[in-house]
Amino acid sequence: MTKMEGSPRGRILTLGDCHGDFNAVHNALIRGKHAGCIAAIQVGDFGFFPGELEKFMPSIGRWPLPLHVIDGNHEDHEWLHRQRTHRRGEALLQWATDWDLHYHPRGTVSELCGWRVAWCGGAAHADRPQEYAARPSLHRRGPPPAPTWSSWVSQADVRRTLAAIGDRPVDLMVTHSCPYGLGIGMAGSDFMIPGVMKHSFKFGFEIGPEGDFGEQYLTDLWHALPNKPLLWIFGHWHVRQARKAQSTEFACLGTCEGECRESAIWQIITDSDRPRIHALK
Numbered sequence: 001m002t003k004m005e006g007s008p009r010g011r012i013l014t015l016g017d018c019h020g021d022f023n024a025v026h027n028a029l030i031r032g033k034h035a036g037c038i039a040a041i042q043v044g045d046f047g048f049f050p051g052e053l054e055k056f057m058p059s060i061g062r063w064p065l066p067l068h069v070i071d072g073n074h075e076d077h078e079w080l081h082r083q084r085t086h087r088r089g090e091a092l093l094q095w096a097t098d099w100d101l102h103y104h105p106r107g108t109v110s111e112l113c114g115w116r117v118a119w120c121g122g123a124a125h126a127d128r129p130q131e132y133a134a135r136p137s138l139h140r141r142g143p144p145p146a147p148t149w150s151s152w153v154s155q156a157d158v159r160r161t162l163a164a165i166g167d168r169p170v171d172l173m174v175t176h177s178c179p180y181g182l183g184i185g186m187a188g189s190d191f192m193i194p195g196v197m198k199h200s201f202k203f204g205f206e207i208g209p210e211g212d213f214g215e216q217y218l219t220d221l222w223h224a225l226p227n228k229p230l231l232w233i234f235g236h237w238h239v240r241q242a243r244k245a246q247s248t249e250f251a252c253l254g255t256c257e258g259e260c261r262e263s264a265i266w267q268i269i270t271d272s273d274r275p276r277i278h279a280l281k
């Protein structure tokens with residue numbers, strides 16, 4: 001437990017994939033605020049596409065709670081990379097200032113509501129070709145080792161995350177998918193299997209044992225972490241499920257879009273001594 005001295009304690013609303021359904025996110029944040037949450041985390045597949053936020057945000061002005069977001073696989077990663085790198089990330093600063101929207105790039109660590117949080121978005125596509133940019137000379141068999149940007153979590157992202165974490169443990173890990181083979185139990189749907197074989201397995205990714213699938217480089221990240229986080233939240237699989245692996249609680253958040261049942265989509269991290277996740281009543 002690495003509760004930080006002097007930082008405000010508070011409940012954090014956590015949201016799964018929303019795929020650009022910003023109205024659903026807005027409604028969830030209003031509900032979370034009424035329930036006493038002071039911040040929100042959305043775990044990727046947020047809907048980062050050119051012009052979409054600019055279209056939506058004038059209708060609400062700002063998010064009702066500080067909204068902390070990572071990237072999933074279904075984003076425009078090239079565009080997002082430009083927002084992050086052009087003029088030293090001026091666009092991201094503006095999102096934070098104007099909209100209270102805080103995008104956390106892969107391989108960063110920050111303090112949120114008294115918890116030390118590591119952020120590492122991205123995931124391999126299961127239903128379409130992988131997207132990336134890399135020097136052609138780096139393309140051999142399998143995925144490129146150090147793409148400039150990619151839909152999936154790369155080895156370089158893992159190295160950055162480990163470097164950012166350093167020797168001090170994090171309380172909370174936020175990713176879009178999860179490690180495989182730890183007993184987290186992500187099975188996927190049968191109808192996704194041909195797509196996974198075509199776009200992920202044949203691309204060179206390991207996907208783990210049947211019924212306990214996940215992301216290759218997040219698995220490497222887990223094994224390389226000298227201190228395991230207390231809580232690890234993710235989305236991507238569109239199910240709501242929590243399992244413990246070693247001393248870490250892994251929680252997959254259900255989707256936050258359309259007409260999903262409230263109990264399935266909105267969960268909170270408590271402000272007790274150890275971060276725990278509960279359904280928002």
Ligand SMILES: [Fe+2]
Nearest residue numbers: 045072073236
């Ligand atoms: Fe996803």
